[in-house]
Amino acid sequence: MAQEVQNGGADKAVKFTAVKPQLMVEAPKAADAVQFYKTAFGAVEACRTVNNKRKAEEELPHISAQLELAGSTILVSDICVDSATVKSHGSGCVICLETEDVEAAVAKAVGAGAVQEGEITEGEGACCGGRVGKVKDPYGFVWLICSPAKKCVDVEA
Amino acid sequence: MAQEVQNGGADKAVKFTAVKPQLMVEAPKAADAVQFYKTAFGAVEACRTVNNKRKAEEELPHISAQLELAGSTILVSDICVDSATVKSHGSGCVICLETEDVEAAVAKAVGAGAVQEGEITEGEGACCGGRVGKVKDPYGFVWLICSPAKKCVDVEA
16 A cells, blocks of 8 residues: 555655644643743743634633743643544643654654654644644654744744 | 842742753653654664662663754653652653752742642752752643753763
């Protein structure tokens, strides 16, 4: 079947350009969490994207923010507790790996024993730019494999 | 800084020097997980520490490894599923923040609303050097606040 295609991807050298832990916060508390991380750890908010696709009954928009701390980036995102995303994530923390070649990276991870979850989709925010694939590794951790995030304007500048 | 001595450290400026996601793997599978991350993502193992304090009935030593990927560090550690550590972590992924002043960083986080878990202790491995404190934030995430890890020899060099 797709064996040859899969092996083609699995053997390809994949270069990752960034690693970003993403904290999934029960919506709509991500904005509060961002404030907490600023106060508690001195994190600096580099950008925030608003997801306007919320349900009519939800009062607050869902956000996804990019925080900078000690030269690293941490993403903080609202997530609906009843969504399939949360259920498949399993844990409140996933790790985003950025690469120019999402397809090859997903194929390589699957070739090594990870399980792909869902299809590769177009990302919605500045935190994950362009295409996003998701794999769960044999140890239960979820990895988001994304094309590089768009450059964002520093909201505190 | 003017605020430096208020609230027993809670207002003190705290500088973090590194952010490292730590994946807690059910013991003794961390070594397998490290091999998987090398194969799947091309991670490079920078160092590995062995915890010899395992129980007599356990065949394999517990390890903690430091992986380098895209300029970031990811820690992968064996953890006993019946240990208090796992129960208090709640999730399989915690984030280590390195700082020279663990006490002040813990105090500041607690001042902002985090809950300290346990006492500040001496770390056991190269991944977390020296003193280690643990706080849970109001959103359920656990942060390990550690003094900087010792420099480690590249095991693949």
